[in-house]
Amino acid sequence: MSNPPLHVVILAAGKGSRMRSKLPKVLHQIAGKTLVEHVIDSALELKPAKIHIVVGHAKEQVIDSLAHHSQLNCLEFIVQEQQLGTGHAVSQALPAIPEQANVLMLTADVPLIRAATLQRMTDSMQAHTLTVLTAIVQNPFGLGRITRDSTQAVSGIVEEKDASSSQKKITEINSGIICARRHELGSWLQQVGNSNNQQEYYLTDVVGLAYEAGDPITTLQPEANHEVDGINSRSQLATVERAFQWQQAQQLMDAGVTIVDPSRVDIRGDVSIGEDTIIDVNVVIQGPTTIGSDCTIAPNCVISQSVIDDNVSIHSHSVIESTKIKSQTQVGPFARLRPGTVLEAGVKIGNFVETKNAQISNGAKVNHLSYVGDASVGAKTNIGAGVITCNYDGANKHRTEIGDNVFVGSDCQLIAPIKIADGATIGAGSTVTTNVSENALAISRSKQREINGWQRPVKEKKQ
Ligand code: UD1
Ligand code: CA
Numbered sequence: 261m262s263n264p265p266l267h268v269v270i271l272a273a274g275k276g277s278r279m280r281s282k283l284p285k286v287l288h289q290i291a292g293k294t295l296v297e298h299v300i301d302s303a304l305e306l307k308p309a310k311i312h313i314v315v316g317h318a319k320e321q322v323i324d325s326l327a328h329h330s331q332l333n334c335l336e337f338i339v340q341e342q343q344l345g346t347g348h349a350v351s352q353a354l355p356a357i358p359e360q361a362n363v364l365m366l367t368a369d370v371p372l373i374r375a376a377t378l379q380r381m382t383d384s385m386q387a388h389t390l391t392v393l394t395a396i397v398q399n400p401f402g403l404g405r406i407t408r409d410s411t412q413a414v415s416g417i418v419e420e421k422d423a424s425s426s427q428k429k430i431t432e433i434n435s436g437i438i439c440a441r442r443h444e445l446g447s448w449l450q451q452v453g454n455s456n457n458q459q460e461y462y463l464t465d466v467v468g469l470a471y472e473a474g475d476p477i478t479t480l481q482p483e484a485n486h487e488v489d490g491i492n493s494r495s496q497l498a499t500v501e502r503a504f505q506w507q508q509a510q511q512l513m514d515a516g517v518t519i520v521d522p523s524r525v526d527i528r529g530d531v532s533i534g535e536d537t538i539i540d541v542n543v544v545i546q547g548p549t550t551i552g553s554d555c556t557i558a559p560n561c562v563i564s565q566s567v568i569d570d571n572v573s574i575h576s577h578s579v580i581e582s583t584k585i586k587s588q589t590q591v592g593p594f595a596r597l598r599p600g601t602v603l604e605a606g607v608k609i610g611n612f613v614e615t616k617n618a619q620i621s622n623g624a625k626v627n628h629l630s631y632v633g634d635a636s637v638g639a640k641t642n643i644g645a646g647v648i649t650c651n652y653d654g655a656n657k658h659r660t661e662i663g664d665n666v667f668v669g670s671d672c673q674l675i676a677p678i679k680i681a682d683g684a685t686i687g688a689g690s691t692v693t694t695n696v697s698e699n700a701l702a703i704s705r706s707k708q709r710e711i712n713g714w715q716r717p718v719k720e721k722k723q
Contacts, residue, residue, distance in 0.1 A: 265309040266382055267357045267442070271349045272296050272368035273316030273340040278492045284318040285491070286368040287325055290501050291508070292528030292546060294325055295491060298371035304331055305375035306382060309361070312353040313368075316340040345460030346436075347452045354449065357442050365463065367436040369491045372504055377482045381439045389444050389475040392417075392467060393437040395485050402492070404434035404464050406479065414477045416468030421457040432479075434464060435488035444475060512539075516553075534570065558593070569605075604639075621664070633657075638664035638682065646671040663698070 276285020286296040293301075296313070303311055315322045315337050323337050338353045350365055357363060362385045364378060377393065384391045392414065394406050404417045405427055417434045418427050440448075448466040456462060470477050482488055486503040489496065502523070508531075509522035516535035519525055525539055529547025533539070537555040546564035551557070555568060558576035568574075568585045575592035582599035588606045591597065595609045600617035603609065607620050610627035618632045621639040626632055628645035634657050635649045647668050649660040658676035662668070666680055669688030680686065684696045687703030696702040 264385075264441075265358060265361045266306060266364060267361045268303045268306070268308045268311040268364045268366060269350055269353045269357075270296065270299055270303065270311060270313045270366045270368050271346055271436075272322060273314045273319075273343050273349055274369075275317040275343070276369070276492070279494060279497075281494075284322055286322060287318075288491070288497055290371050290497070290504050291526070295371045296322065296368040297326065297329070299366050299368050299373065300326070300329070300335065302373050302375045302378060303364070303366060304334065306364075306378055308334070308364070310334060310336055310356070312336050312338050312356055314338045314340050314349045314353055316343050316349075345454065345458070346463035347449055347461035347465060350445070350463050351449050351461070354442070354446055359443055361442040362439060363442050363445055364439045365437065367490070370436055370488055371491065372487050372489060372500060372507075373435075373437060374482070374487055377480075377487060378437075380480055381437070384478055384480060385439055385441065387476065388478045389441050390467065390470045390477045391439040392477065392479050393435040393482065393488060394432050394479045395435060395481055395488050396431050397433050397485060398431070400428075400431050400433045403490075404436075405430040406432040406434060408432075409471075413471070414467060414479055415471045417462075417464035419456065419458070419462065419464065435482070436490065437488065438463065438466075440466065440470075444470065444473075448473075540576075552587070561592070598633075632660075634676065635660040635662065637662045638666060640664060641666040641668070643668045644670035644672065644688065648673050650675045 272286040279285045287294050290298060300311060311334055313335060316339065319339055326335060329335065336356060340349050340352045362382060364382060381391045381393060402420050404419050405423055406414060407416045407418055409415045445466065448469040451469055452461050452465045454461050467477065489500050491497050491500055505526055506522060508527045509519050509525055512533055513519055517533045518538040520540045524541040526544045531545050531547045531549050533551045534553030536553050537551055539557045540559045542560045543557050544562045549563055549566050551568045552570035554570050555572045557574045560577045561574050563580045566580050566583045569587040571587045572585050573590045578592035578595040580597045583597040583601040585603045586605040589603050591609045594611045596614045598616035601615045602619045604620060604622045606623040608625040608627060612629045613626050614631045616633040619636045621637060623639055624637045624641045626643040630643055630647045632649050634651040637643065641662055641664060650673050651657050651660065660674050660676045661679045663680060663682035665683050668686045671689050672686050673691045675693045678692060678695060680696045681698040683699040685701045686692055687701060690702060690704040692702055692704065
């Protein structure tokens, strides 16, 4: 017999009142990715036939947030108009799920769940009608508790608000992640009522119903408890963010990256870093970003959507976005590389330098206080302190093209569009408005005057 198809249901209709937020809870982020997307991406690894996302509160916003998901064709949105409980939410999705399927139910507010754990759950469905992911926790407050009979078989789940004082002492909790056969799930859900403290239709009631019907139930535990940490408040959001960041730092360290303090680095999205690269404290790296080996990223740098080759030093307080950096290059401290910057091998960008849409060739230097935008700078060219490419005339942007081996003295303005040919020299303090030929000196500054015995103004005395 072929395996039953797998259908995933993700519950994402609730408001998340405890977040006290204008934003629906499932759109809050861990490592720059929404909670609901974390859950979708783990579920996709199981290659399900379909993922049914139950939306309700702020449904347009939730659906829009996923409009650009790469596997949108696998996602289906089911609207739960009124949020009458988790059982009611799953019932809305059931008509779209074939009778012979297995249904894996996930909640969008439990974002760190690993695909490997979910795979173990679906594997266990060969021998069971119902599989519940549980965990033993130190502080079970607020969570559903697993009840067991005298033979230790699972007999049900009781919510915190409905639990007796002895049930509240149970430390085995419901993660909210449950897998069931579609056929049986349908009949259990029809029997779920709402006569409980919250007057909601609880999904968790299906466990007691399965027990009474004598259906085989099993429980599984995740490898690490943080996989099932739920997010109901901002404080839990921060706890889960740190757990996730810690996990990513561990993976990078295992791959040979030195992380000076794993509690003071943030990796958001898809990031790869080569061996023997050192990441100092308070560095934020946003993917997609690739950093090669033997690089140093000094404290307080923010690097996003960039590709950095081997042996690059990024000095402290540099902000780098959508930039390509070749090997043996030095950047910063206090550099700002904006989108479209390309630094070829051996380039030096110093402090308080801003670049944008600029190609800087091998061995060129821009060491102090400059703006280089919409420009190309040739090999071994030196751009002096305080040089500005004046690329914007108030309406349009224009390019500055600087050749190889050019020397631009300090405090020059290059008024684009302009070309400065190879080997040219620009005298310090010049405003350059026309093209400069090869090996020429261009200089434009007023002649110095001297007035002998100059009397400085003196401060007027108040009456
Ligand atoms: C739920 C479980 C609890 C478990 C905990 C684990 C129930 C009744 N309780 O409690 O046993 O320990 O998760 O984190 O299932 N949702 C809807 N529609 C609704 C209600 C909720 O889509 O009508 C969604 C929410 O958006 C959320 C998820 O279901 O993503 C869970 O709802 P929530 O209210 O957070 O349940 P908990 O009280 O955490
Ligand atoms: Ca919850």
